[in-house]
Amino acid sequence: AQRVTQPEKLLSVFKGAPVELKCNYSYSGSPELFWYVQYSRQRLQLLLRHISRESIKGFTADLNKGETSFHLKKPFAQEEDSAMYYCALSGQGGGNKLTFGTGTQLKVEL
């Protein structure tokens, strides 16, 4: 079985402060990990995926297989980063089936 855990329902930070959204997963094989974001009144959209190893909107995430984690980080939070963030996993042979975490609401305060 595959499972994604996001321990924080709400994360509140000040503008300019570092951000780390935690994600831990459970999967016996080699997963593919994603971060999706949903801004207010917008649809769910892909932020980044671990195989791309790229930085999107200043966010990065590194897959740590030893700790089974895929935390999302940004050194300096911006007001426009306020949104709901979902970590998701796709397993081998799963045909691109995504298993999502429960999400973390990021609030960036001025």
Add this chain to the structure above:
Amino acid sequence: EAGVVQSPRYKIIEKKQPVAFWCNPISGHNTLYWYLQNLGQGPELLIRYENEEAVDDSQLPKDRFSAERLKGVDSTLKIQPAELGDSAVYLCASSHGTDTQYFGPGTRLTVL
């Protein structure tokens, strides 16, 4: 590009009534997904289509839920009869094969 289109955006019905949701995927996307998102939860896959074939419907409650994608393009998800616990957001997504999934705006269902 319009993206994934879903209708209706909102639906309020009484329990035991039937309800249907419609999805039009991005042009050229052969894979289509229906997800259920309960309040405070992440989306959960109900069914996945590759063209017109349902290749994963293991999470679809088949006693009351049904789906179809007759021509391999648009899809309809139906609930009959609806129960109070079916109140949720129903999301449709599409992808080209196993590439990035693009989500629609969702249909928010309220069962009274």
